[in-house]
Amino acid sequence: MTRSKEDIEAERELAVGLVVGCALDVRKSNATDLIQGIVGLEKLLSAVQQLARVFGWPDDGHDEDDPADDTRH
Numbered sequence: 001m002t003r004s005k006e007d008i009e010a011e012r013e014l015a016v017g018l019v020v021g022c023a024l025d026v027r028k029s030n031a032t033d034l035i036q037g038i039v040g041l042e043k044l045l046s047a048v049q050q051l052a053r054v055f056g057w058p059d060d061g062h063d064e065d066d067p068a069d070d071t072r073h
Contacts, residue, residue: 008054015051022047 003011026040052058 011054015047015054018047019044019051 022040022044026037026044
């Protein structure tokens with residue numbers, strides 16, 4: 001199934017919004033509530049993974065587990 005440019009752009013905007021929202025939640029979380037902080041970080045990491053996926057980072061030509069590859073942004 002081919003996705004339109006509008007669908008791809010909407011998915012990217014949603015992913016960016018999700019990352020920003022999770023980051024703000026982590027920032028607002030009470031530092032003394034360790035469990036809540038960990039949950040917030042897990043949500044943020046999941047959102048970042050989604051963001052990377054919709055933008056194609058890292059591209060399929062790179063091995064994600066290669067620590068010597070510092071060219072990924």
